[in-house]
Amino acid sequence: MLHPWAAHRKRIRTALNRHLASAQMLAFLPAVVLAAYWIGGELLLVAAALGIPAGLAAAGTFERVALPAQREPVRDWVDLDGAARLCDGTIRDARMSGLTTGAIGFDLGGIDAAATSLGDRGAAALRDACLRRLRQNLRAGDRAHRIGDARYLVLLEPAARLDLESLLGTANRLQAALEEPMTVHDVPHYLTAAAGFCSEARLGEDATGDGLLEATLTALSEAVQSGPSAVRAWSDGLDASRTLRRVLRCEVAAALEQGQIQPWFQPQICTSTGEITGAEGLARWVHPQRGLISPLQFLDALEAGGLMARLGEIMIHSALAALSDWDRAGLAVPRVGVNLSGAELHDPTFVERLKWDLDRHDMTGDRLCIEVLETVFTDSADNAVATTVSGLKRLGCTIDLDDFGTGHASIMALHRLPIDRVKIDRGFIAGIDRSERQRRMVSGILSLAEQLGIETLAEGVESAGEHALLAQLGCDHVQGFRIARPMPAAQVPEWIFRHRQSIARPDLSRRAQ
Structure with missing residues (x-):
């Protein structure tokens, strides 16, 4: 390894050589020759005029002084x-x-x-x-x-x-x-x-x-x-993140089968009564060495590996099992929501397989809420999604249109699909108590839903002000850190006990820990 001063001198020499080798440096040669004449007369002028170019030539500088390589013709497409x-x-x-x-x-x-x-x-x-x-x-x-x-x-x-x-x-x-x-x-x-x-x-x-x-x-x-x-x-950190994603991509299939990826549940409550109206199952990976891994880091790997349908099976099975446990404990959780991928909604056998899973857990379809992303509907060029959603409705499942308002086909989705509830994207909710523009936009969504007889749920509610304003505007349900963070199924009973106490003694200034 070079000593720091040696490395510094090397950088200086490189910079000097670069400038000596540049065409711009040669422009100063007449000035140098003229200065030599003023200082030493004709002899020094001749020496400078002949000696400097000869010295540069001997050093190979002129070989380095080359015009930039002529650019090839600009092409529209390159590999x-x-x-x-x-x-x-x-x-x-x-x-x-x-x-x-x-x-x-x-x-x-x-x-x-x-x-x-x-x-x-x-x-x-x-x-x-x-x-x-x-x-x-x-x-x-x-x-x-x-x-x-x-x-x-x-x-x-x-x-x-x-x-x-x-x-x-x-x-x-x-x-x-x-x-x-x-x-x-x-x-x-x-x-x-x-x-x-x-x-x-x-x-x-x-x-x-x-x-x-x-x-x-x-x-x-x-x-x-x-x-x-x-x-x-x-940045260097991006390379580290990319390396981690490659490692996780290799491990994610085994993690799915070993039960490391399971739903965590985020409660949803009624804005009028405060009662629990359901919970959303969100995929979480608890890695034995790395701890809790964000879905942003592993969902892409599952999709790339064609494992989204398998994830859906695990999420639904685990959600129904959690509902059974809560029912036996006497807890009132009406239903659990699960987000389905486009692969599942395009699968003509999905409805029959779900019916079998419901029967196995002795559950009726109304205990399960199927969340359909607006992008899944938008990307479907045929009627496959609409056919599957209609089959789910026949089972008694409720249908949520997720991330409502983030795409350009929301209203068309309300027209084509039997939607029971729209989930207003958190981008519209954050800071709504401080933004008149956001308030008007959400008011318009709520008014449209009311006219169509569709329920509404606001995602990403994080403050008492947001919660209170949404209740005043007539939003039916809320979900977010203000209510509770996602938690494993085993922690839900304790949260329900504390929530019931908070309803009896409401404290609008509290924030979920």
């Missing part, structure tokens, strides 16, 4: 190997000029759905339109390429200042442009754009094209997992 080579060339150009560069990746949501209605040629036209929109909003020296069906890469022109703030500003500006409606075949399409970025400087002096591309795509993957329009910068 990952080609993208890495482009990143390499951009880094090389930046170093020759003593500047720095960076890259931004975009993942567009909604292209696959649009392709279903547009067909192959229409989808290609939409992808081309996205690339044109991106290039129209770039600076003169920036370049954009498509690197996948819905992914794009922007390589930034080398600049003297390219810090986190400027990269974030560029990413936000391009994201806003991509999310403006795009018209293809006279039909407007609304896309979302997740973004991830990395600068060459954050990777250190040994940055390579492969490294810059991998870091950018790592940040992009993190953004995609965080939400449709999330933006993430690369």
Whole structure:
């Protein structure tokens, strides 16, 4: 390992050589020769004019002084190997000029759905339109390429200042442009754009094209997992998180079969009486070494492994078993909600298998609430989901439309599916007691539900103010940290005992621990 001072001297020499090798440095040669004339007359002028170029030539400097390699013609689509080579060339150009560069990746949501209605040629036209929109909003020296069906890469022109703030500003500006409606075949399409970025400087002096591309795509993957329009910068911590997800992906199948992944239950209460009206079963992984693992870290692994249907079986079986235990203990929990994946709702045998599970636990269908994500309904191009939901209704199950208001098909879902209750997304609830705009939006949702004879439940209620206002607006049920955090089935009886005491002696200032 180099001594710190030796490493510092090496960096200085590298910087000097870089500047000596630059074309800009040669521009100072006439000034140096003129200064030599003023100081020492004609002899020194001749010596400087001949000696300096000869010395640079002997040192090989002129061989280093080369114009940046001529860029290949800009291509619309490149594979990952080609993208890495482009990143390499951009880094090389930046170093020759003593500047720095960076890259931004975009993942567009909604292209696959649009392709279903547009067909192959229409989808290609939409992808081309996205690339044109991106290039129209770039600076003169920036370049954009498509690197996948819905992914794009922007390589930034080398600049003297390219810090986190400027990269974030560029990413936000391009994201806003991509999310403006795009018209293809006279039909407007609304896309979302997740973004991830990395600068060459954050990777250190040994940055390579492969490294810059991998870091950018790592940040992009993190953004995609965080939400449709999330933006993430690369950091060392992202690599650690990515490594952990790879480890969990290898372990998740065994954990599912060994009973490490089970439902935890979050109670739901009536806003009028405070009585328990149900509980939602939420998947939790209690790892023997790592402890409690967030669903965000393992649900993707289950989906990638085709295990979502198996998770659904375990969740339903465990929920019905918990209800049986609570019934024997004399606890009044009317029903438990379970969120089903698209795979289960498209399975024509699911209703019959659920009937068998209900009979095995001596339960009627009204003890189970099936939660259907709005995105599952939106992504279904056929009537499979509607057929399954109708079958569940015949069993007596109640149907919740989850995350209501976050997509563009909520009202259509209310029209097509036999919905019993809408769950208002927590994004509308947080801070509703402080926002007049949010209050009006939620009031509109509650009014629509009332007109249709559908019950309402607000998710993510975290304060007494939110709870009180929702009750005043007429929301039927509430759920969130204000009421209780998710807990294992064995802890529910104790919570019910304490909740009953709190109803007898209400304290609106309390917060759930």
